[in-house]
Amino acid sequence: MKRQVAIVEDEPAIRDNYAAAFTREGYVVRAYGNRKQAMAAFAARLPDLAVIDISLEEEPEGGFELCRQLRALSPELPIIFLTARDSELDAVSGLRLGADDFLTKDLSLAHLIARVNALFRRVDALRKPSETSQVIRRGPLTLDGERMQVEWEGQVVLLSLTEFWIVHALARNPGHVKNRQQLMDAANVVLDDNTITSHVKRIRRKFQSIDPTFDAVQTVYGMGYRWVE
Amino acid sequence: MSLRLKLLLLGLLTLVLPWGGCRYARQMEAALREGELNSLQAVTQTMAASLQGRTDLLYREGKNHDVAQATATITAQATSDPQTATSEAPTSATAATSTPVSSASEPQPAPSDDEPARSQPSPYDLTPIMLRAPPFLDGYGDEWPRTPGIWRYFTRDKHRFGILTGVYERMLYGLIEVEDDHLVFDAPGTNPLEPSGIGDRVWLGMRDPQGVERQFFLPAPGAGVVTARRIETGEYGQQLAVDEPRITGAWQPNAKGYRVEFRVPLSMIGQRFGVLIDERNERGATPISYGTLYSDDLHTVGHLIVSAPELTGYLAQFIQPGLRLAVTTASGSLLAQADAMGQVAILRPQRGTLALFYRRFVDRPGERTPLVSSAPIYDRDHHNVIGNLTATETADRWTRLRDRALTEMLNFTIITSGAAIIAMFAFAAWLAVRLSRLRRASESALTREGLVTTFPETEAPDELGDVARGFSTLLGRLNEYTGYLRTLAGKLAHEIRTPLTIVRSSLENLESEKEVPASARIYLERARQGSERLNAILVAMGAATRVEEAISNAERSRFDLVPLIASAADSYRIAFPERRFATELPPETLMIDGAPDLIMQMLDKLIDNAVDFSPAGATITLRLSVDSHLAVLEVDNPGPPIAPKAQGRLFESLWQSRRDSGGDSDSRPHFGLGLYIVRLIAEFHGGSASAESLPGDAGARFTVRLARP
Secondary structure (H helix, E strand, C coil): CCCEEEEECCCHHHHHHHHHHHHHHCCEEEEECCHHHHHHHHHHCCCCEEEEECCECCECCHHHHHHHHHHHHCCCCCEEEEECCCCHHHHHHHHHCCCCEEEECCCCHHHHHHHHHHHHHHHHHHHCCCCHHHEEEECCEEEECCCCEEEECCEEECCCHHHHHHHHHHHHCCCCCECHHHHHHHCCCCCCHHHHHHHHHHHHHHHHHHCCCCCCEEEECCCEEEECC | CCHHHHHHHHHHHHHHHHHHHHHHHHHHHHHHHHHHHHHHHHHHHHHHHHCCCCHHHHCCCCCCCCCEECCCCCCCCCCCCCCCCCCCCCCCCCCCCCCCCCCCCCCCCCCCCCCCCCCCCCCCCECCEECCCCCCCCCCCCCCCCCHHHCEEEEECCEEEEEEEEEECCEEEEEEEEECCCCCCCCCCCCCCCHHHCCCEEEEEEECCCCCEEEEEECCCCCEEEEEEEEEECCCCCEEEEEEEEEEEEEEECCCEEEEEEEEEHHHCCCEEEEEEEECCCCCCCCEEEECECCCCCCECCEECCCCHHHHHHHHHCCCCCEEEEEECCCCCEEEEEECCCCCCCCCCCCCHHHHHHHHHHCCCCCCCCEEEEEEEECCCCCEEEEEEEEEECCHHHHHHHHHHHHHHHHHHHHHHHHHHHHHHHHHHHHHHHHHHHHHHHHHHECCCCCECCCCCCCCCCHHHHHHHHHHHHHHHHHHHHHHHHHHHHHHHHHHHHHHHHHHHHHHHHHHCCCCCHHHHHHHHHHHHHHHHHHHHHHHHCHHHHHHHHHHHCCCEEEEHHHHHHHHHHHHHHHCCCCEEEEECCCCCCEEEECHHHHHHHHHHHHHHHHHCCCCCCEEEEEEEEECCEEEEEEEEECCCCCHHHCCCCCCCCCCCCCCCCCCCCCCCCCCCHHHHHHHHHHHCCCEEEEEECHHHCEEEEEEEEECC
């Protein structure tokens, strides 16, 4: 059955363009222009994945509110935030609210589609028992490439897709320095240096909330980052 | 000239007060003096009038023997009297030169007591001075005044004596100084009338109040006190020397001769009195006699001009503190005097240093001299002048008044003047402080790069406060505007992003459509590239905002700058193969508090700049050093120098001065945000950024200072 993707975006041209792209990819798209409409529809029937613009019509943070409400309805639904603003603050709050990813609107459609696909893959993978072929272990780190899930000392660390790919890029070759550009490519995003930095910071914080002594991600000044065991 | 100086000079204007007061005091004093003089003159004239015709008071015997007409001149008559000789000026006022009186070969016989006043004074007249205390009769003239003008001298051939007489209470005192190279005392123990035993002898002759001529002599048994003798005829007709205890004297030899002091009660003397000296070179010799008595019978010739004792008492009635009344003869000899000049009852004189200081500056010459007023005393007919009354008043009375008033006034005005000056000066100083505070605040409020910091609030209600508030408003508006400008780029970027997304997503969809003709694909491609470039522009425009947020969210840690710069240089060598990178790093660690990522970002921007503005193959130098409490990072690149006017503005947001570097095919748009970001990061680390040209305009140096912990 075709998957249902919901798009909540107040700019009609963008909304329609995204819808066209998703449809071409083979998804069923439901597009909404404001929070109320979207919420009403979600209450009736949940989509399989939601792409939400943060600022919706008169509400500059309507997207966050919608995400909260949606999460209340379904804790596992993949949610991607889209925003024209690339301020980090949004990123922080977006991901605390439980969104799986956070993308800027200057992302190309192809990348967006790839993200959505990856998220669906993860959802599927999480439902299946893990296959060891894709699992990478580096000390206390367990990295499941299929399910796109990371465990540290046996505990699941909830990372966004971007963060997962960054960790994956680093941990795959421990000791090798990856510069920001390489990390960006690995995460399939166009991000500037600052956002990579904040992503790494967030990654560290998430690991440290499980293990306060975590310092496996090392900054090599001037060059990038590397995973140390 | 500073405000303080100006107000100080203004304040000096208040010194007009004391100056005006001084002038007033002077004028008041002049008026007082004039008034006092007038009243003194009135008093003098009144008193002189009261003494009119009172020859009985002025002269003991009621006869004025020292007469001057209102326009009198003293006529001189020649004399051939061997006894008389030139007498030297007896008193300072006398116009007498050598005027002996009689024209006969012998002095004229004595006129009777009732004779009318003569018209000429006689050189044989003796005018005693007023003595303040009775001299001690010892033959030494210590107690007598030595003023040259008051002595009278009599000479004969080469012999000379001087005589000075004085009156004290009711005694006449006399001092005779005789020039005698050979003093001969009487033979001791002999009868003083025995001619063979007589030595030098002094005769005193007088006409007593009854008109009888009397003569006395002072025997000279030796130095010391003697009692005068008079000659009486005994019952057998012999001559006897009888003591006259009322008249005493004292002999003392001295270098020039000898001195005799004597004393005679005034009651024994009538109008006439005289002295004769018998000069002998050896005992029993015939004397050479000279003096104011006839040598034959020792008859008096000259008068004794003395006022009545009652005159002093009369004058004393009118005396007041500060006043001296003196009655003189027409020729100026003092008859009587009552003196209270030394007593000034009113006020004590001001003695303080301030008072003396004032006096020095305010006094005009002559202000403190006593007032003098004199009036002639006429005889009953108002014809002849029988004497002069002189009143002398000390100026002390009102000068003390004036001094006190002056001192008080000057103290007061100078204190108020000084207080006013100080107050004005203090006020000016305070104003100057406020003004300079305002100036400093306004200078620092707008930094060189255009950043507006806070301006201190003020609530002062005056004009200065208005100015400060005006500044504050101005700066507030400036702040808003510059804030708006700074965020313009970010806002613009944000606004453009949505339409750009529409364009890009539409183009992407278009590309995915299968029926796009091949000829149209090229346009698609160009449109795509265009939108990519637009996007890059947007990214660059939003860079500043992202940095500001990254900075505000950055976590601080302590790290060592040295390895960071070293590894950065390594990565730049890889990234920019057409440049060389040299490093000068300190040997020890250099720790700072901050965000290493931000430092790297800052360094990236600086290196971007250095690479852009240097030719291929150039060496870019990274220098790290320590300067007191700062870490100093310098990036030098050869190339064009920095224009002076650009120096302060380089680090502003949106400052553009990229040269068109055709060689570097760098399609990244430059918005002049790179250096702005450098400055933001430097300031985050408690430091600053600056730029200057290398010496000799060889290139540019960018310096970043970071605070050390």
